[in-house]
Amino acid sequence: SQTIHQWPATLVQPVGSPLSLECTVEGTSNPNLYWYRQAAGRGLQLLFYSVGIGQISSEVPQNLSASRPQDRQFILSSKKLLLSDSGFYLCAWRWGGGYGYTFGSGTRLTVV
Amino acid sequence: ELKVEQNPLFLSMQEGKNYTIYCNYSTTSDRLYWYRQDPGKSLESLFVLLSNGAVKQEGRLMASLDTKARLSTLHITAAVHDLSATYFCAVEVRLFTGTASKLTFGTGTRLQVTL
Numbered sequence A: 001s002q003t004i005h006q007w008p009a010t011l012v013q014p015v016g017s018p019l020s021l022e023c024t025v026e027g028t029s030n031p032n033l034y035w036y037r038q039a040a041g042r043g044l045q046l047l048f049y050s051v052g053i054g055q056i057s058s059e060v061p062q063n064l065s066a067s068r069p070q071d072r073q074f075i076l077s078s079k080k081l082l083l084s085d086s087g088f089y090l091c092a093w094r095w096g097g098g099y100g101y102t103f104g105s106g107t108r109l110t111v112v
Numbered sequence B: 001e002l003k004v005e006q007n008p009l010f011l012s013m014q015e016g017k018n019y020t021i022y023c024n025y026s027t028t029s030d031r032l033y034w035y036r037q038d039p040g041k042s043l044e045s046l047f048v049l050l051s052n053g054a055v056k057q058e059g060r061l062m063a064s065l066d067t068k069a070r071l072s073t074l075h076i077t078a079a080v081h082d083l084s085a086t087y088f089c090a091v092e093v094r095l096f097t098g099t100a101s102k103l104t105f106g107t108g109t110r111l112q113v114t115l
Helices: none
Strands: A003-007 A010-013 A019-026 A031-038 A044-052 A055-058 A065-070 A073-078 A087-095 A101-103 A107-111 B004-007 B010-014 B019-025 B032-037 B043-049 B055-058 B061-066 B071-076 B085-094 B101-105 B109-114
Touching (some): A003 A087, A019 A031, A019 A107, B010 B019, B043 B071, B071 B085
Antiparallel strands (some): A003 A019, B085 B101
16 A cells, blocks of 8 residues: 655754755655645645656745655755744645545644 | 635534535636645545536535536534544646646635534
């Protein structure tokens, strides 16, 4: 069966520090991968998606970047965090040939 | 730009009562998803509605889709406290030719079921 792993679960980082969040999927190949962010008490905003290795599309201009170095690995990064980067980050995958999106357990990032 | 609107944003309901959450969207789509989110947790998939007229039911929840009206509803029957959570609808749109797609989420409806 397919599983999605996301870590860390929580993170407190100072303003100006770097960020790296990782997401891996098991049990499938060539998934579509997504990073979403949820600000406190708000809905989910799509940040990045990827349909293949090295293929990254950004949905909104921001202080973050994403990379997909391997088929089932998706990384969210920042060189210098801002206070506004705080939020709940969710990774998701979807099999390219079907339907249904599965979300990871999320990372709660607090920038102080 | 696709807009997905849910209403109400907040719903306080008594146990045993029925209510409906509405999800309106602004562009053509054949697939709509409903998710549940408990405080501090990730999203749990409830329903996937794949075509016009689709109806899915699980326990006290029933979801339906009218693609012509661009409307989905989540009906709650005889609410119980365990249903207290935030509910999101999400519309799937194609990214480009091929199978890639993405979800655009509604604003969410926070449901509180009281005794």
